[in-house]
Amino acid sequence: MSVPSTATHEGLPVGKLSAYFDWLQMLTGAALILFMWCHLILVSSILLGPGVMNALAWFFEVTYMAQVGGPLIFLAFLLHFVLAARKIPFATGQQRLMLANAKRMRHTDTWLWVIQATTAMGILIMGGIHMWVVLTNLPITAEKSAARIQTGFWFVFYLFLLPMVELHVGIGFYRILVKWGFLDRPGRWVIKKKENLLTGIFIAIGLLSLLRYYFLPLK
Amino acid sequence: MARMLKFNIFRYNPQDPNSVPHMQAYTIDETESMTLFIVLNRLREEQDPSLQFDFSCRAGICGACGMVINGRPGLACHTKTKDLPEEITLMPLPIFKLMGDLSVDTGTWFRAMYKKIESWCHTKKVFDPAAQEERMDNAVAEAIYELDRCVECGCCVAACGTALMREDFLGATTLNRVARFMLDPRDERTEKEYFDIIGTDEGIFGCMGLLACQDVCPKYLPLQDVLGKLRKKMAFAAVNNILPSFLRKDIKL
Ligand code: HEM
Ligand code: SF4
Ligand code: SF4
Ligand code: FES
Numbered sequence: 001m002s003v004p005s006t007a008t009h010e011g012l013p014v015g016k017l018s019a020y021f022d023w024l025q026m027l028t029g030a031a032l033i034l035f036m037w038c039h040l041i042l043v044s045s046i047l048l049g050p051g052v053m054n055a056l057a058w059f060f061e062v063t064y065m066a067q068v069g070g071p072l073i074f075l076a077f078l079l080h081f082v083l084a085a086r087k088i089p090f091a092t093g094q095q096r097l098m099l100a101n102a103k104r105m106r107h108t109d110t111w112l113w114v115i116q117a118t119t120a121m122g123i124l125i126m127g128g129i130h131m132w133v134v135l136t137n138l139p140i141t142a143e144k145s146a147a148r149i150q151t152g153f154w155f156v157f158y159l160f161l162l163p164m165v166e167l168h169v170g171i172g173f174y175r176i177l178v179k180w181g182f183l184d185r186p187g188r189w190v191i192k193k194k195e196n197l198l199t200g201i202f203i204a205i206g207l208l209s210l211l212r213y214y215f216l217p218l219k
Numbered sequence: 220m221a222r223m224l225k226f227n228i229f230r231y232n233p234q235d236p237n238s239v240p241h242m243q244a245y246t247i248d249e250t251e252s253m254t255l256f257i258v259l260n261r262l263r264e265e266q267d268p269s270l271q272f273d274f275s276c277r278a279g280i281c282g283a284c285g286m287v288i289n290g291r292p293g294l295a296c297h298t299k300t301k302d303l304p305e306e307i308t309l310m311p312l313p314i315f316k317l318m319g320d321l322s323v324d325t326g327t328w329f330r331a332m333y334k335k336i337e338s339w340c341h342t343k344k345v346f347d348p349a350a351q352e353e354r355m356d357n358a359v360a361e362a363i364y365e366l367d368r369c370v371e372c373g374c375c376v377a378a379c380g381t382a383l384m385r386e387d388f389l390g391a392t393t394l395n396r397v398a399r400f401m402l403d404p405r406d407e408r409t410e411k412e413y414f415d416i417i418g419t420d421e422g423i424f425g426c427m428g429l430l431a432c433q434d435v436c437p438k439y440l441p442l443q444d445v446l447g448k449l450r451k452k453m454a455f456a457a458v459n460n461i462l463p464s465f466l467r468k469d470i471k472l
């Protein structure tokens with residue numbers, strides 16, 4: 001029994017909700033990371049040619065991975081948002097404390113968290129729009145995607161969304177590893193370097209794919 | 220050539236109604252093997268007898284001299300001026316109650332936290348003063364000692380973004396203290412009892428893994444490892460009863 005910090009007639013029982021939420025936050029985060037890696041394969045397959053991408057998209061379609069998996073990912077996305085947002089300070093006083101602390105200490109990991117929390121808000125809005133647009137306009141084909149991106153508006157839209165997602169995912173991956181004790185102290189520095197490199201590569205592949213869509217000749 | 224060091228030191232005396240918080244500049248010549256502890260004592264003796272700061276052991280043992288040194292919490296007696304630039308800013312640790320200038324009261328905070336986690340060995344055995352002390356396995360004793368090295372300086376708390384935002388957050392040092400009792404075979408508390416203390420958003424699940432605690436701890440405690448294991452242990456404690464047996468885990472600290 002912990003000593004209650006407020007005067008109730010008896011100590012409030014400590015439920016397991018915090019633990020369940022932490023599990024779910026981590027598991028939805030991990031599921032979204034896995035999804036983003038698959039997503040990258042699909043999107044960047046355009047670099048190998050529209051035929052390859054269409055074949056992959058067709059595969060996801062006939063196996064119902066797009067129709068069933070898509071909404072499931074959307075659900076995981078929303079669940080993850082609700083759970084993780086509990087950690088984001090909404091009171092300006094707290095936001096200033098966090099920022100001032102990161103600046104004062106010149107501490108990378110605290111900065112990484114600030115980046116994670118800010119990109120999260122961008123992803124919530126832009127990722128939500130993106131998922132809606134794609135999932136209400138199935139099937140996915142290289143031509144439809146290219147047409148969208150060539151409007152110009154979507155090209156710029158993705159130029160913002162891409163780095164935000166990759167940063168959030170990269171930092172999130174690192175954070176799961178440290179929070180759940182998968183890394184020892186030396187291992188932390190090794191992973192951080194690799195993770196930065198990986199994030200850089202993913203952003204580069206994403207940019208190349210975007211350019212490819214932009215210049216893909218439309219029939 | 221010896222450097223002239225410029226110090227910007229936070230000044231404020233809450234006892235004095237006329238005092239307003241401000242930064243005051245001092246200059247002092249650097250000497251060999253100079254620590255901030257030496258600087259502060261010389262400043263007080265030679266330039267400003269009203270300057271308030273804490274120390275007692277001057278050897279990184281008592282934990283009294285924690286302060287924010289150029290933005291990062293650390294021990295004044297443990298910090299050499301030769302590792303710092305010419306201009307040095309000293310601030311009191313945030314979160315703790317300010318006594319005056321660089322002096323803060325960490326004791327009240329630690330006492331309150333230790334009360335929350337019941338920081339003592341819980342045992343039903345009646346103490347027998349005539350009996351020989353029970354023996355402890357050397358490896359266990361060493362593991363406990365590793366965590367017991369914490370000097371309660373409060374640096375990890377002052378560096379933690381979570382603790383800054385939420386004053387009910389236990390902080391790395393308190394969680395480390397719980398881990399210490401988990402390791403101790405004399406403490407008879409069950410996993411459930413530990414869960415009730417730290418299996419909350421104020422406890423281990425509030426920690427966001429920023430690891431500032433690890434990066435500033437002047438005693439190099441293995442906080443990253445301890446926090447990681449505590450999270451795993453408490454997370455599994457919550458779900459073990461619903462998991463199929465091959466997924467269940469009893470995490471050892
Ligand atoms: C809907 C918008 C989103 C919001 C508001 C959000 C918010 C957050 C926040 C604040 C954290 C840090 C939690 C902490 O420090 O304890 C976090 C962690 C994480 N996020 Fe997100 N996120 C969003 C979308 C995503 C997406 C789309 C992905 C992956 C594609 C993702 C992957 C992760 C991962 C892997 C973590 C680490 C999990 C953990 O620390 O337990 N997030 N998220
Ligand atoms: S864990 Fe380290 S930083 Fe924290 S109070 Fe103990 S010695 Fe100080
Ligand atoms: S890991 Fe971060 S959030 Fe957790 S106690 Fe350390 S500094 Fe605070
Ligand atoms: S004076 Fe004791 S730790 Fe610095």
